[in-house]
Amino acid sequence: MKKILTMLALCVVMAIGGEVVVFAAANTTYAFNELIQKYSQIAPQTKIKLSLGASGGLVTQIQNGAPADVFMAANMDFAHKLYESGFALKAPVVYAQGALAIFSIRDIKLNANLKDLEATKSLSIANPDIAPYGKASIEALKNANEYDKLKDKIIITQKISETLSQALSAADVGFIAASAMYDEKMSKYKEGENFVLVDQSLYTPIDQGIVLTKKGESNQEAKVFYEFILSDDAKEIFKKYGYNTPK
Structure with missing residues (x-):
């Protein structure tokens, strides 16, 4: 059922398009061009609006009303901080190390x-x-x-x-x-x-966490992008840029 719903959501995204606002840790800068290129093959009508910065600063911006749909932190602590303060839909998961x-x-x-x-x-x-x-x-x-x-x-x-x-x-x-x-x-x-x-x-392993924000809950494109970052296609790109990836 989940796969069917995901496919239906993807069909809507491909047909309509829209915008996903992504706040991401600065270390992902180098991988993001390729990530966006790959995602555009999946959802060519969707625009990714990317804001890069230090994770702590991005958390503060979101908590102060910045309109992020997806937050990709440089560690799990900052992703958890956003979730525990009520700004994310569910607990973060690791997208790369x-x-x-x-x-x-x-x-x-x-x-x-x-x-x-x-x-x-x-x-x-x-x-x-x-x-x-x-x-x-x-x-x-x-x-x-x-x-x-x-x-x-x-x-x-x-x-x-x-x-x-x-x-x-x-x-x-x-x-x-x-x-x-x-x-x-x-x-x-x-x-x-x-x-x-x-x-x-x-040093402690740098597990990097991703969350879908409360704002992103109503954005179907954001949900599809979130799933893409956790997909095998995205993992292969992260590996190319020196990251380890969860199985």
């Missing part, structure tokens, strides 16, 4: 265990209060027993995508979402030379 990397264009030795960074003059990290990847970065430094040595060199940005911008310009090293390195524009930078994946034992 993010990975943390360190990146540099300088002549700096990069290690998965975060050792040998003392010579760096600056490290760019997303605000750990609102950006889950920033929180994971601080956690990893502390678990590696490197935080006290490096804390005075940390430059805080407001979202994870800005740490990459900093590392491409002023900062010696950026703690970035690994997904950024799978973007075509970054293909000239090499793993082991310009970036390494941070040892995943140093």
Whole structure:
């Protein structure tokens, strides 16, 4: 019955079209062009209006009345926060699991265990209060027993995508979402030379959660987009951009 209802909903979406307002964590930036392209094959009449940012800031915007239909957080905590405050229809589910990397264009030795960074003059990290990847970065430094040595060199940005911008310009090293390195524009930078994946034992797994908001309840297109993000097609795209995906 559920499959029949989903097919009927999809037929309506394909016939009528409309708009879905998606608020998504900044780390999904690099995968979203391909996600939208794939979704347009399913629902060519539907427009996806995308707003990217730090998850904590996006939660605040939605709670203050921002018209999001779907929220894709950078971790489960922020997705749960929206649900528990009454702004989502049901508890969040994991759509992808993010990975943390360190990146540099300088002549700096990069290690998965975060050792040998003392010579760096600056490290760019997303605000750990609102950006889950920033929180994971601080956690990893502390678990590696490197935080006290490096804390005075940390430059805080407001979202994870800005740490990459900093590392491409002023900062010696950026703690970035690994997904950024799978973007075509970054293909000239090499793993082991310009970036390494941070040892995943140093930080709590970054389970990224999705919810359909109360506003999205009346938007049939939003329901179809929500199901698409949890589909095998979307999982394959997330895998291409360095994410692990739930089974």
